[in-house]
Amino acid sequence: xxxxxxxxxxxxxxxxxxxxxxxxxxxxxxxxxxxALETQQDAILSANEQDLQAARExxxxxxxxxxxxxxxxxxxxxxxxxxxxxxxxxxxxxxxxSDTRPNGxxxxxxxxPLGVIAMIYEARPNVTADAAALCIKAGNGVILRGGSEAxxxxxxxxxxxxxxxxxxxxxxxxxxxxxxxxxxxxxxLLQLSDIVDLAIxxxxxxxxxxxxxxxxxxxxxxxxxxxxxxxxxxxxVDLALKLLVDGKVSRPSACNSLETLLVHQDIAPxxxxxxxxxxxxxxxxxxxxxxxRRLVAEAKPAxxxxxxxxxxxxxxxxxxxxxxxEAIAHIRHYGSDHTEVxxxxxxxxxTAFVAALRAAVVMVNASSRFSDGGELGLGAEIGISTTRLHxxxxxxxxxxxxxxxxxxxxxxxxxxxxxx
Numbered sequence: 001x002x003x004x005x006x007x008x009x010x011x012x013x014x015x016x017x018x019x020x021x022x023x024x025x026x027x028x029x030x031x032x033x034x035x036a037l038e039t040q041q042d043a044i045l046s047a048n049e050q051d052l053q054a055a056r057e058x059x060x061x062x063x064x065x066x067x068x069x070x071x072x073x074x075x076x077x078x079x080x081x082x083x084x085x086x087x088x089x090x091x092x093x094x095x096x097x098s099d100t101r102p103n104g105x106x107x108x109x110x111x112x113p114l115g116v117i118a119m120i121y122e123a124r125p126n127v128t129a130d131a132a133a134l135c136i137k138a139g140n141g142v143i144l145r146g147g148s149e150a151x152x153x154x155x156x157x158x159x160x161x162x163x164x165x166x167x168x169x170x171x172x173x174x175x176x177x178x179x180x181x182x183x184x185x186x187x188x189l190l191q192l193s194d195i196v197d198l199a200i201x202x203x204x205x206x207x208x209x210x211x212x213x214x215x216x217x218x219x220x221x222x223x224x225x226x227x228x229x230x231x232x233x234x235x236x237v238d239l240a241l242k243l244l245v246d247g248k249v250s251r252p253s254a255c256n257s258l259e260t261l262l263v264h265q266d267i268a269p270x271x272x273x274x275x276x277x278x279x280x281x282x283x284x285x286x287x288x289x290x291x292x293r294r295l296v297a298e299a300k301p302a303x304x305x306x307x308x309x310x311x312x313x314x315x316x317x318x319x320x321x322x323x324x325x326e327a328i329a330h331i332r333h334y335g336s337d338h339t340e341v342x343x344x345x346x347x348x349x350x351t352a353f354v355a356a357l358r359a360a361v362v363m364v365n366a367s368s369r370f371s372d373g374g375e376l377g378l379g380a381e382i383g384i385s386t387t388r389l390h391x392x393x394x395x396x397x398x399x400x401x402x403x404x405x406x407x408x409x410x411x412x413x414x415x416x417x418x419x420x
Contacts, residue, residue: 003180004188008143008195010173012116015141018174019113023090025168030086030133032164034079037129040160041075047156048125055149063253063312067123068150078129081374085133088378091398092139106408111401113139115197118189119382120211122147122203128157131200132175134382138400143196145178145186147203155179190215200383200395205310220395221387224310225255225338227368230327230353232344233266237274239365240343244275247341247368249282253312255384256339256371260307260317262327265291268320272296284314291320307334324349328356335359337386339371360386360393 021029037044048070055068097109117140119131128144135142146154158177165172178185190199193216200220201211212219229247231240247258263271268291276286276296286292287306288299299318306317307330321327331340341363342353350364361371371394373381378396385391391399 002188004178004185005192005195007173007176007178008116008189008192010171011141011143011176012195014171014174015113015116015139017170018136018141019092019139021139021170023092026090026137026139027086029164029168029170030082030137032167033129033133033161034082034086036160036164037075037079037082037157040156041072044075044153044156044160045070045072047152050152051125051150058149060149061313064123064149066251066253068125068153070125070153074126078126081126081130082133084374085137085397088137088397090137091401096403103412104410105412108406108408109403110406111398112404114400114402116141116143116195117382117400118143118145118196118199118217120145120186120189120199120201120203120207122207123149124202125150125153125157127202128154128177129161131382132158132161134397134400136174138397140197140400141174141176143176143178143189145181145189148181151179151181187214190217193217202383218389220383220385220389220391222255222338222384223386224336225257225384226259226308226310226334226336227256227339227341227371228260228262228327228331228335229258229341229343229368230262230321230324230331231264231267231271232324232342232346232349233264234345234349235264235267235271235343236345237267237271240271241274241278243341243343243365243367245278245282248279248284248316249314250367250369252314254369255310255312256368257312258316258341258368259309259311260319260330260334262319262321262330263292264324264327265320265322268292268295272318272320279316282314284316286316286318288318289320292318295320310336324352328353331357331359338384339363339368341366341368360384 091111094111095108099107117135121127162172196217199215199217201208205223212221272295286299287302293299302317337359339361340357340359344350354362373394373396381394383395
């Protein structure tokens with residue numbers, strides 16, 4: 001038996017222990033994990049510096065470096081996220097439906113853990129803790145396969161969390177970190193359909209497509225975040241400017257950052273010069289169509305590829321559109337079903353925008369940066385699904401459970417049974 005299969009089987013066995021923990025026990029375990037991260041902060045930061053130095057030597061881009069970097073504030077944020085998850089209602093055991101049939105049997109649908117979840121990710125050491133917290137809270141075992149660029153950080157975080165598991169008498173295998181980073185090992189993991197219940201890849205489009213194309217287990221997919229802001233003719237200019245600057249500049253490396261700005265032609269002469277001034281002052285490169293460049297001299301010509309791009313950087317594609325219908329058509333053509341935003345004072349246009357788009361998250365007069373599990377009340381998210389499976393959009397605890405039927409009877413049978 002291969003090492004990865006042995007690890008996966010041990011994780012499945014450990015998941016049975018997790019599934020039987022009470023809500024109070026799981027909350028206490030997550031609190032202990034959060035404290036372990038804080039206690040071992042120096043070791044985690046030292047390991048992270050090893051990863052950062054190696055990344056700099058490989059000349060990895062600024063967006064990847066930002067995702068990889070840890071500091072005391074980020075570790076405090078990760079610990080806080082674990083405590084938020086600990087305080088959230090436990091979905092396991094929730095009854096989502098209850099009915100008594102004419103024959104007297106009582107039928108309920110009850111949330112139960114999925115089982116074993118494989119997380120495959122890159123350059124995001126915070127995912128090691130976030131994924132562990134969410135999976136454990138929902139009673140699941142988790143197999144973590146991070147990228148080589150974060151191996152030291154991931155190992156240090158996992159060791160801290162596994163220490164808390166040991167102290168709670170939960171098998172360490174409930175949180176399994178894969179340190180054999182060969183592609184063949186990942187391929188084998190993705191083939192274990194009789195052990196692994198769900199794979200969740202988090203990272204660049206290439207990684208997610210690779211996982212989706214090679215897995216025999218179910219996969220939650222989120223290829224990229226090409227997020228749009230449409231500034232309607234009726235929009236409040238100051239409100240729209242705030243949404244634009246926050247959505248593009250507050251963290252451009254995030255998948256919920258804005259990549260394209262669409263502006264109604266009636267408001268463009270007023271809005272675009274103000275928007276350009278605000279963005280250029282913050283180092284944003286603008287790439288626009290001809291109508292945009294007539295209003296903003298600093299804008300470079302936009303290509304077809306720019307409108308489909310997830311820049312994850314201080315670059316913004318801009319287009320002037322004649323009406324709401326054209327904005328919707330543009331988003332349908334170039335969007336990635338992640339997050340779309342409209343700035344408008346027209347309720348009818350807001351309703352039409354929401355109804356016309358199938359994005360996982362649609363915002364009306366709110367920043368795209370709220371498209372995040374924590375901001376939407378889920379605690380730390382384990383990922384974002386842009387595939388319409390059992391979960392769509394940011395995924396929290398409930399997305400890591402399934403509903404099964406539990407039936408109580410008093411001896412009812414489908415056909416009369418005579419017992420002599």
